[in-house]
Amino acid sequence: MRVEEVYARLQQVYDPELDRPVTDLGFISGVDVDGPVVRVRFRLPTYWCSPNFAYIMAEDIRDRVRELPWVSEVQVRLEDHFAADEVNAGVATGRPFGAAFSGLADGNLEDLRWLFRLKAFLARQERLVRLLIRRGLSDDEIVAMCVADLRRLAESDAEAGDLVDRYLGICREMGLEDLPTAPAFTRENGLLLNPAQLRDVLREARRTRISMEFNAQFCQGLLRTRYGSAEPETVQPR
Amino acid sequence: MFRTPDGGEIFVIDAHVHLWDGSPENQANQYGTGWINCFYDYHRNLSPREAIWPIEKFRKYTPQQMVHDLFVEGYVDIGIFQPTYLKEFFRSGFNTTEQNAVLKEMYPDRFILNGAWDPRDGERGLEYLEFLASRYHIKGVKLYTAEWRGDSKGWRLTDPWAIRYLEKCRQLGITNIHVHKGPTVWPLNKDAFDVHDVDEVATAFPDLNFIVDHCGLPRLEDFCWIATQEKNVYGGLAVVMPFVHARPRYFAEVMAELLWWVGEDRLLFGSDYAIWTPRWIIEKFMAFELPEDLREETGVDLTLAAKKKILGENAARLYGIDIAAHRARLQGDAVAAMMA
Numbered sequence: 001m002r003v004e005e006v007y008a009r010l011q012q013v014y015d016p017e018l019d020r021p022v023t024d025l026g027f028i029s030g031v032d033v034d035g036p037v038v039r040v041r042f043r044l045p046t047y048w049c050s051p052n053f054a055y056i057m058a059e060d061i062r063d064r065v066r067e068l069p070w071v072s073e074v075q076v077r078l079e080d081h082f083a084a085d086e087v088n089a090g091v092a093t094g095r096p097f098g099a100a101f102s103g104l105a106d107g108n109l110e111d112l113r114w115l116f117r118l119k120a121f122l123a124r125q126e127r128l129v130r131l132l133i134r135r136g137l138s139d140d141e142i143v144a145m146c147v148a149d150l151r152r153l154a155e156s157d158a159e160a161g162d163l164v165d166r167y168l169g170i171c172r173e174m175g176l177e178d179l180p181t182a183p184a185f186t187r188e189n190g191l192l193l194n195p196a197q198l199r200d201v202l203r204e205a206r207r208t209r210i211s212m213e214f215n216a217q218f219c220q221g222l223l224r225t226r227y228g229s230a231e232p233e234t235v236q237p238r
Numbered sequence: 239m240f241r242t243p244d245g246g247e248i249f250v251i252d253a254h255v256h257l258w259d260g261s262p263e264n265q266a267n268q269y270g271t272g273w274i275n276c277f278y279d280y281h282r283n284l285s286p287r288e289a290i291w292p293i294e295k296f297r298k299y300t301p302q303q304m305v306h307d308l309f310v311e312g313y314v315d316i317g318i319f320q321p322t323y324l325k326e327f328f329r330s331g332f333n334t335t336e337q338n339a340v341l342k343e344m345y346p347d348r349f350i351l352n353g354a355w356d357p358r359d360g361e362r363g364l365e366y367l368e369f370l371a372s373r374y375h376i377k378g379v380k381l382y383t384a385e386w387r388g389d390s391k392g393w394r395l396t397d398p399w400a401i402r403y404l405e406k407c408r409q410l411g412i413t414n415i416h417v418h419k420g421p422t423v424w425p426l427n428k429d430a431f432d433v434h435d436v437d438e439v440a441t442a443f444p445d446l447n448f449i450v451d452h453c454g455l456p457r458l459e460d461f462c463w464i465a466t467q468e469k470n471v472y473g474g475l476a477v478v479m480p481f482v483h484a485r486p487r488y489f490a491e492v493m494a495e496l497l498w499w500v501g502e503d504r505l506l507f508g509s510d511y512a513i514w515t516p517r518w519i520i521e522k523f524m525a526f527e528l529p530e531d532l533r534e535e536t537g538v539d540l541t542l543a544a545k546k547k548i549l550g551e552n553a554a555r556l557y558g559i560d561i562a563a564h565r566a567r568l569q570g571d572a573v574a575a576m577m578a
Contacts, residue, residue, distance in 0.1 A: 017456065046279065047272035050421040050430050082272060082422075097427055104391055105427035112429055207459035207499075210491050215456035217485050218283075225283040 002033045002070070006040070009064040016056050016116035018216040019123060025216075026223055027057070029079060036072035038065050043079045045222035051083040051101065056109055058091040080226075119208050121170045121188050126205035128163040129185065129198070135160070139195040148180035239565075240313040240520055240549070248524075248546050249561045251553040252308060252516055254416075254451065254476035254508025255317040257341060258333035261298040269386075270327035281513050284480040289518055299512055301341050309348060309573045312509075312516035315565070318350040318553065320380040320416055320451070320508075326387065335370055342374070347567050350557055352378040352416065357399035358387045364406055371410040377557055379412055380451075384420025384430065392423030395435040404443055414556050416449045416474065419457075431457045433464060440468040447556055449506060452477040453496060462499035472556070473500050475548065476508035482522045487529075493540055494532040502544035506553050520549070 010031075013022045022028055022042065030041040040061050044054060058076045065074045076091050078084045083101075090100025098105045128150075132142050135157075150168065154161035171178055176190055185193055193201065240248040260274030278296050295303075308314040319338040323331045331337065335353050342349045353370035355363050370376050384392045393400065395417065407415065423430040433454045440448045451474035454461025465471045473496055481489040496505055507523075509516040528540045554561050568574060 046276045048276055048421050050426075052426050052428075052430065082269060101426050103389060104424060106425045107427050109427055112427060115429060204459070207462055207495055210488075210495060211456050211458040214458070214481075214485075214488050214492055217481075217488055218456075221283040221484065222279050225279045 003031050005068055006031050006033065006038055006065055009068060010040070010061065012064045013057060013060040014120075015053065015219075016113065016120075017050075017053055017212070018219060019116070019120040019212055020216060022057060022061070025220060026227075029227075036070055037075065038068075038071055038073070039075045039077065040065060041077045041079055043223075043227065044081060045219040045226060047080060047082055049081065051081075051087060052097065052105075052109055052112055054078055054081060054083065054087050055090065055097050055100070056113060058087050062091055117170065117173055118188055119212065121174055122205040123209035123212055124163070124167045124170050125185065126202055126209050128160070128167045129202060131160055131163055139198045143183075143185060143193050143195045143198060145184040146180065147178050147182045147184055150184045151180070239315055240524060242524070242542070246542075248313075249550040249554070249565060250314045250516075250520065251316045251318065251507070251550040251557075251559070252312075252314045252509050252511065253318045253449075253506040253553045254320050254474055255304070255308065255511040256320065256322065256333045257299075257301060257304055257338050258322070258512070259298050259328065259330070259337065260296075260332065264298075264328045264330060264332075266327055266329050270324075270332075273324065273327050273332070277513055280477075284484045285514055286483055286518055289515055291512075296512065301344065304341065304511065305345065305348075305573060305576075307515050307517070308511060310577055313520045314509075314516050315550070315568060316348060316350060316553075316559070317511070318378070318508075318557070319352055320418075321352060321354045322380065322382055322418075323354055323356075324382075324385065326385075335374060335376070339374060345571065345573060347564065347571055348573055350377070352376055352380050352414070353412070354380050354382070355403050356382075356385060356387065357393055357397050357403055358390060360399065364403065367403065367406055367412075368410065371412060376412055378414030378416060379407065380416040380418065382418050382420065383435075384418070384423045386422070390424060391426065392420075392430070394423070395439045401439070401442070404439060404446065408443065408446060413445070414447050414449060415443075416451055418451045419454065429457070433457055433460050436471065437464040437468060440464070440471050444470055446470065447472060449474045449556075451508070453492075453500075455492075458492065458495060462495060465500040465504065471500075472504045472506060472552070474506050474508050476510035477513075479507065479509065479519045479523065480514045482519065482526055486526070489526070490529055490532055494528060494536045494538055497538040497540065497544070498536045502541075502547050503552060505548045506556075507549045523549075 010023050010028055011021050015022055015025055027042045029043045032039040058078055061076050062074045065071060078087045086100050097109045098107055129142060150164045154164040168178055183192060240250055265271050274297055278293055282290055308317050321335045321338060322333045325331050338351055342351045351374050353376040355367050417436055419431045421430050436448055436450055447470050449472040450461055453473040478492060509519055533539050
């Protein structure tokens with residue numbers, strides 16, 4: 001099913017602020033496939049959601065879906081948003097954000113993308129480390145782990161597996177070493193952690209994670225309030 | 239006044255209330271419609287079912303309704319008006335100091351009136367600020383950095399003209415600077431909720447208090463960092479408070495962070511009326527306790543003393559209110575008569 005293939009690609013598109021797939025958040029309101037042309041409609045929790053985040057998501061939707069070999073064109077439609085026209089036209093013509101919002105932006109979205117990747121890294125690392133603490137590992141043992149240890153753990157522990165996949169995914173995006181012998185937990189710049197720092201790192205990351213989760217709760221509730229249900233019209237596979 | 243089961247009395251200052259007009263007649267364009275609809279979604283999303291209003295009432299409610307909801311039903315002793323002008327979206331403004339003044343004049347001891355300014359108004363705006371100070375004796379302003387003005391979609395506290403306005407506030411004795419961060423602020427490619435400009439001006443103006451409404455959510459970590467560095471930065475709990483009902487675990491996590499980083503002396507209760515009504519928020523907040531695991535992990539607690547500070551004592555300090563004297567004055571006013 002081609003629609004299902006499109007949804008599988010959309011699973012890779014994250015809300016940058018909430019660090020969750022747009023499909024899980026209920027942002028995708030419809031997918032139409034017409035031969036090699038795919039039309040994706042999406043919507044956000046409020047009329048005022050930041051146009052920069054909307055643009056990042058619209059670009060990612062276009063790019064991830066276009067990676068399917070049978071797709072020649074992706075039309076992305078943001079609905080019910082104050083800047084929908086600018087976002088839709090900009091993404092359709094492949095213009096960078098700064099050009100689509102000329103005069104209102106003094107550059108493109110790379111810094112913002114980086115900032116949200118960093119936040120996602122901190123939050124995913126914190127969730128995983130807290131799980132390891134709950135599983136009874138000491139701070140010393142956690143800091144001594146390598147990537148291969150995480151992969152082994154993921155095979156035997158389903159809850160850990162999900163967190164490990166997400167954590168290693170963001171490490172790759174951050175350009176961090178993911179060879180089996182590489183240390184599992186470093187700072188965002190690749191610097192090694194020492195066990196005495198671990199609790200401070202967790203405390204800092206916790207605020208980042210709480211912000212994202214608090215906001216995710218708010219956004220999902222608002223989307224439900226606005227549209228009645230967070231479920232998209234088209235049946236979502238899996 | 240909220241009374242605890244053992245007879246204790248808690249003086250309540252709601253530091254974030256509005257008297258707005260979002261009626262279709264006042265909406266100037268689709269943005270005005272989008273604005274009030276978005277507020278209504280906030281209202282429906284986090285209110286308990288029995289506290290949800292019909293949209294018609296929500297768009298425009300009467301001053302009498304407000305007095306009833308805050309003081310008669312809602313335990314509030316004093317409400318602080320935070321204006322939101324939005325003259326590009328609403329013909330006569332959404333929620334201006336002049337609109338709010340109607341109630342201040344009727345119930346002078348029940349309301350504190352704040353002003354607003356926008357650095358893009360230049361010299362003319364400075365004159366308006368002087369007018370607000372002389373006409374209404376304001377002690378605070380509400381700044382909305384995401385407000386649209388022609389082609390401009392927002393501004394920053396560090397803009398040269400904003401600094402001039404802050405200097406004017408200092409000169410006029412306007413010491414409480416409430417700052418709201420919204421999602422569309424120039425430049426659009428940056429994080430629009432960024433609160434770092436608060437950090438810079440809080441350092442430059444140590445004699446002014448900066449109350450960051452909604453505690454910088456969704457940028458709690460940046461806000462906490464700044465509030466730790468700058469002793470004149472406060473957190474306004476509007477929008478945070480209603481989570482006490484809909485998402486108590488998240489409310490607990492956020493409160494634990496705020497108590498740890500910012501502390502119980504620098505947090506202010508606000509209902510954001512009429513987005514939410516204060517009665518249920520205050521009842522649920524008073525009944526709320528931090529879960530044990532968070533208390534153990536963070537070492538903080540939401541004690542009765544902390545609740546009293548958050549609900550009224552902190553705002554009283556910022557606005558120079560002597561609670562005992564004010565309480566005595568309120569006993570003879572028109573609202574007290576309504577409640578008798």
